[in-house]
Amino acid sequence: MRTRVKRCIPMLSLVLALGGIAAARSAVGARPAAPTAREKALKEVTVAYDRDVKTILGRKCFDCHSRFRQYPWYHRLPLVKNLIDADIRGAMKNIDMSDGFPFQGRGTPEGMLQAVADEVRDDGMPPWNYRLLHRGSGLSPEEKKKVQAWIDESLKKFESSSGTKSGGNK
Ligand code: HEC
16 A cells, blocks of 8 residues: 555656646747637638538549549550649649648638639639540539639638738738
8 A cells, every 4th residue: 555655656746747847838838828810710711611612622623733633544645644744743833732721832821712713713724625535524603603602701701810901911
């Protein structure tokens, strides 16, 4: 019985010491206490993306804008392969959707949303040559509506989270 109590004492002081370290860290401000308005908005936009948009873009855009590609059979043809690979490199440099929203690539989350909105509105993506070879690969009217609604909502959220119009992000 006694040895047990003795063994418990070092354990206890270890726990107390660790607690002290954690308290000191948060006092120094190693972590912000609450998420900022911007972080909250980003989280909401991500949740809505996963719920409403990801499957649509997954079907229509991931072949070029993600690591999750399904190559067509003619990707095996020598010259065609080079053309497709170059297309994919171009696409990925602009927007990589592999890891969900916020997308990786050029620019801010808002900038990318705006770019996607432009492409969707003008039927710019997927590129016409791809649509020619893949029947039904363009966005349907319902899909366009869903993507556009998500983008409109998201841009509003970002704007109100930054407080002032000029606020916040690069
Ligand atoms: C066949 C491959 C392919 C598919 C499929 C594709 N894209 Fe692209 N995308 C590209 C290429 C290539 C570029 C780079 C074009 C350039 O550099 O001018 C690009 C660029 C973009 C850009 C940046 C445009 C700019 O200049 O600001 C956006 C936004 C975009 N794609 C959205 C989409 C969306 C949304 C989808 C699905 C609906 C999609 N793309 C499907 C190949 C593709």
